[in-house]
Amino acid sequence: xxxxxxxxxxxxxxxxxxxxxxxxxxxxxxxxxxxxxxxxxxxxxxxxxxxxxxxxxxxxxxxxxxxxxxxxxxxxxxxxxxxxxxxxxxxxxxxxxxxxxxxxxxxxxxxxxxxxxxxxxxxxxxxxxxxxxxxxxxxxxxxxxxxxxxxxxxxxxxxxxxxxxxxxxxxxxxxxxxxxxxxxxxxxxxxxxxxxxxxxxxxxxxxxxxxxxxxxxxxxxxxxxxxxxxxxxxxxxxxxxxxxxxxxxxxxxxxxxxxxxxxxxxxxxxxxxxxxxxxxxxxxxxxxxxxxxxxxxxxxxxxxxxxxxxxxxxxxxxxxxxxxxxxxxxxxxxxxxxxxxxxxxxxxxxxxxxxxxxxxxxxxxxxxxxxxxxxxxxxxxxxxxxxxxxxxxxxxxxxxxxxxxxxxxxxxxxxxxxxxxxxxxxxxxxxxxxxxxxxxxxxxxxxxxxxxxxxxxxxxxxxxxxxxxxxxxxxxxxxxxxxxxxxxxxxxxxxxxxxxxxxxxxxxxxxxxxxxxxxxxxxxxxxxxxxxxxxxxxxxxxxxxxxxxxxxxxxxxx
Numbered sequence: 001x002x003x004x005x006x007x008x009x010x011x012x013x014x015x016x017x018x019x020x021x022x023x024x025x026x027x028x029x030x031x032x033x034x035x036x037x038x039x040x041x042x043x044x045x046x047x048x049x050x051x052x053x054x055x056x057x058x059x060x061x062x063x064x065x066x067x068x069x070x071x072x073x074x075x076x077x078x079x080x081x082x083x084x085x086x087x088x089x090x091x092x093x094x095x096x097x098x099x100x101x102x103x104x105x106x107x108x109x110x111x112x113x114x115x116x117x118x119x120x121x122x123x124x125x126x127x128x129x130x131x132x133x134x135x136x137x138x139x140x141x142x143x144x145x146x147x148x149x150x151x152x153x154x155x156x157x158x159x160x161x162x163x164x165x166x167x168x169x170x171x172x173x174x175x176x177x178x179x180x181x182x183x184x185x186x187x188x189x190x191x192x193x194x195x196x197x198x199x200x201x202x203x204x205x206x207x208x209x210x211x212x213x214x215x216x217x218x219x220x221x222x223x224x225x226x227x228x229x230x231x232x233x234x235x236x237x238x239x240x241x242x243x244x245x246x247x248x249x250x251x252x253x254x255x256x257x258x259x260x261x262x263x264x265x266x267x268x269x270x271x272x273x274x275x276x277x278x279x280x281x282x283x284x285x286x287x288x289x290x291x292x293x294x295x296x297x298x299x300x301x302x303x304x305x306x307x308x309x310x311x312x313x314x315x316x317x318x319x320x321x322x323x324x325x326x327x328x329x330x331x332x333x334x335x336x337x338x339x340x341x342x343x344x345x346x347x348x349x350x351x352x353x354x355x356x357x358x359x360x361x362x363x364x365x366x367x368x369x370x371x372x373x374x375x376x377x378x379x380x381x382x383x384x385x386x387x388x389x390x391x392x393x394x395x396x397x398x399x400x401x402x403x404x405x406x407x408x409x410x411x412x413x414x415x416x417x418x419x420x421x422x423x424x425x426x427x428x429x430x431x432x433x434x435x436x437x438x439x440x441x442x443x444x445x446x447x448x449x450x451x452x453x454x455x456x457x458x459x460x461x462x463x464x465x466x467x468x469x470x471x472x473x474x475x476x477x478x479x480x481x482x483x484x485x486x487x488x489x490x491x492x493x494x495x496x497x498x499x500x501x502x503x504x505x506x507x508x509x510x511x512x513x514x515x516x517x518x519x520x521x522x523x524x525x526x527x528x529x530x531x532x533x534x535x536x537x538x539x540x541x542x543x544x545x546x547x548x549x550x551x552x553x554x555x556x557x558x
Contacts, residue, residue, distance in 0.1 A: 023473045027537050028548040034538035035059050036525035036548035037371040038074075038448070041163060042066040043540075043549040045154035046373055049146065050551035056375040057085060057143035058151055060383050061136050065155035067369045067385075068402065069208060070163050071545075072190065073172050074448075075369040077211065077223065078397065079387040079405040080128075081135040082271055084258060084435045085143055086442055088378030088529060093435065094142070095271050097426075098135025098253035099407070100128045104423045105242030108413050111421070119411050119421065122179060122394045124241035126406035128427060130223075132385055135253045137220040143379075152216040159209035159401075162202040166545040168519060170199035172390050179394040185235070186396040186403070207401025224248045228400055235398045247424075258435070261285055261335060264293075264465050269435040270457070273321045273329045274419075277432040279454035282313035284461060285340030286347075292466040298478055298496055300503040301349070306462070307490055307509065308347040310455045310482055311356045317454070318485045319358035322418035323426040329418065333361030352508035354488040368431050368453075370446035370525055374536045376551065378529040382433035382444035436461065440532040443471070447541070449522025452481040456522050471526045472539040479521045491520050517543045 028034055033056065035046025046063035054062070060083070068076035080099040087094070111125065120126045140148055165173065173196040180186040181194065189207055190196070197203045214222040222228050229248045236243045258269040261281040268284060270277025286309040295302040320329055333339060339361050346353070368386035386405070387393075393406040410428045411421035419428045430450045434457050436443045447456035456479060463474035478495035491512045492501060501511050514520050523544030528537035538548030 023476045024542050025472055025476070025540070027470060027472045027539050028550055029535060029537050030550040031376070031535055032551035032553060033059065033373065033375040034527050034536050034548050034550050035063055035371070035373045036527055036538045036540050036546070037063050037067060038369050038523050038525070038544040038546035039067055039070050039166060039169065040545065040547045040549070041070050041158060042371070043547050046371070047549045047551050048154070049151070050375055053145060055143055055145045056373040056379040056381045057139050058146045059375065060371060060373045060381040061140060062151040062154055063371050063373070064136070064369070064383065064385055065152050065212065066158060067371070069155050069158045069205060071169050071369055072205070072403065073169065073176060073390040075385045075387060076402045077133050077215070078130045078392060078402045079132050079385055080130065080407060080429070080431065081132040081383065081385040082275060082431055082433050083135065083139060083381060083383040084269065084271070084433045084444065085139070086380040086435060086444065088531065093258050093269060095256050095258045096135055096139060096253055097256045097271060098131035098138070099274065099426050099429050100131040100251060101424045101426050102128050102408055102411070102421060103241070103243040103247045105244070106408065106421065107423060108415060108421050110242065111413065118413055119409050121389070121409040122406050124236055124239035124393065124395055126393045126409045127236070127241060127243065127395060127404045128407045129243070129247050129251050130405060131251065131253055133215065133220045133223040134251060138253050148219060149216040152212050156209050156212045156216065159205045159212060162204035164200050165197045165203050167199055168545045170197065173197065176390045179391060183395050185398050186391070186394060189396050189401045190391070205401045207399060211400035211402060224251060231397050231399050232404070235395060239395065259331060259335065263288060263461060266436050266438045266461070266465050268461055270432055272324065272331060274323045274426050275429040275432045276317055276321065276451070276454045277434065278321065278331065278334055279313040279317040280432070280434065280457035281335055282316060282340065283309045283455065283458035285335065285337060286312060286344045287458065287462060289341060289344040292462055297463070297467045298500070300500045303480060303496070303500065303504060304349070304352070304507055305347060306459060307480060307482070308353060311353060312343045312346060312359070313454070314451070314482070314485060315356035315358040316361065320361070320418060321428055326422060326425050327418035330361045336361065350507060352488045354508065356486045368448035368450070370433070370448045372444040372446065372525045372527040374444065374527040374529050374538070378531060378534070378536070380435070380442060380444040380527060380529060382435050382446055384431045384433045384446050384448065386431045432457070440530050442529045442531065443526060445524065445526040447522045447524035449481070449520070451483045452520070452522045455481060456524065460524070471528060471537060475524050475526055475539050475541050481521050491518070493518050493521060519543055
């Protein structure tokens with residue numbers, strides 16, 4: 001009887017729309033594992049690791065390493081990482097914040113001394129310590145099965161052998177030619193005769209292959225204390241950066257406890273600040289006071305309510321969220337249902353609010369990749385990793401061919417702000433993995449895209465819970481996004497009907513029309529494990545170059 005709970009959510013919409021449906025892709029359904037990423041070669045690598053007996057975490061790390069090679073503008077060892085792991089046997093969630101801190105010498109005063117009036121958005125002074133590799137190592141030690149060195153063989157292969165550049169990645173790369181041209185090693189590695197590789201052109205990165213070989217052989221110590229660390233410091237010094245050897249060697253990723261809310265019987269989990277996941281939970285809390293299940297999916301009532309909820313949640317996000325080691329973030333107050341009720345009352349059903357004002361929650365005791373993996377035992381990894389904006393800071397480490405992130409650009413230079421720049425402090429972070437469950441259904445999901453992420457999470461959850469969409473439909477459904485704080489500008493995909501767009505405009509929303517499947521809305525991945533049936537499900541957004549790829553069955557085994 002327990003398995004019947006799934007019928008309305010995963011089977012009926014698929015059957016009803018199987019021959020006449022709005023979604024572009026079918027779900028992946030298998031009794032083996034699934035790796036879902038934003039690039040097919042990375043998904044394939046993850047699936048192959050699963051077939052070799054690797055855990056979900058082994059596959060996630062291997063796929064992430066490949067993405068650093070084949071989607072180098074979005075992620076790589078020079079960036080940060082966050083992850084949630086669900087253990088199928090115990091039902092326990094474990095989470096990690098592997099985001100790096102500001103260099104010791106990078107201060108508001110030092111920036112002012114350089115003539116900077118705000119946080120630099122690229123260049124060496126936007127660089128924070130990369131946390132990704134330390135996160136990989138900690139996650140592998142806790143949840144890995146295969147040898148560490150095995151996990152990097154696919155990435156090493158593609159860095160040395162080369163790979164054909166795919167569509168979305170190639171277009172993003174082309175857009176950053178000027179940025180890459182400002183750094184000498186970036187020009188050497190990522191531009192050929194001053195140009196980005198064409199779509200379909202084979203691309204190799206022997207410098208990155210060297211770094212990956214060091215990681216495979218020596219572990220994270222190579223990155224934080226060894227040859228790669230020395231190269232990072234050398235690169236920083238040639239550009240006048242403030243990073244020290246101790247900034248690298250003393251960094252440690254942090255195990256954290258996920259935060260959660262209940263949305264119509266589903267438990268939805270995000271990571272605590274310094275990330276923006278709390279805004280997704282706040283949005284859901286506010287939306288729970290409205291009858292979304294009775295609204296037309298992607299109709300004017302639903303979209304207006306969601307857009308207004310986003311503004312309220314993001315006003316609090318901008319005002320309060322920071323590194324909790326340095327600032328007192330009112331997490332419990334922000335997640336209080338009484339506070340959500342108070343915020344929900346501010347939504348006018350007939351008029352857009354163009355002046356976002358943060359509330360007073362009680363204080364109580366660019367670009368990015370997202371991937372999700374489920375193994376044949378049902379363990380789930382929800383992992384997000386990023387350089388922030390395309391190619392991060394634009395600084396590429398000498399001799400090792402990977403870009404350093406520009407996460408420091410998200411600090412504030414107002415000393416009174418909770419997110420003010422300070423040495424060894426982590427900046428506000430946009431990247432967030434997520435997880436949700438109800439009964440026998442356990443879902444690892446995420447949607448990338450800077451400030452798009454929390455609002456996209458809330459829309460995905462609502463599609464699933466309020467309208468009974470299957471995971472592929474919920475991921476593909478047309479979305480809105482707002483990537484600014486304040487104002488009434490809102491981007492919407494053109495699949496939202498003209499009549500709905502006109503009705504939103506009549507309420508005061510300033511519509512910015514995007515394409516049918518706009519990258520502004522962020523690509524996403526989803527995996528599901530049903531503990532009653534043992535079957536796994538996967539979905540991948542058509543807004544990226546990726547796919548959800550099932551673990552191969554052993555049909556050639558002797």
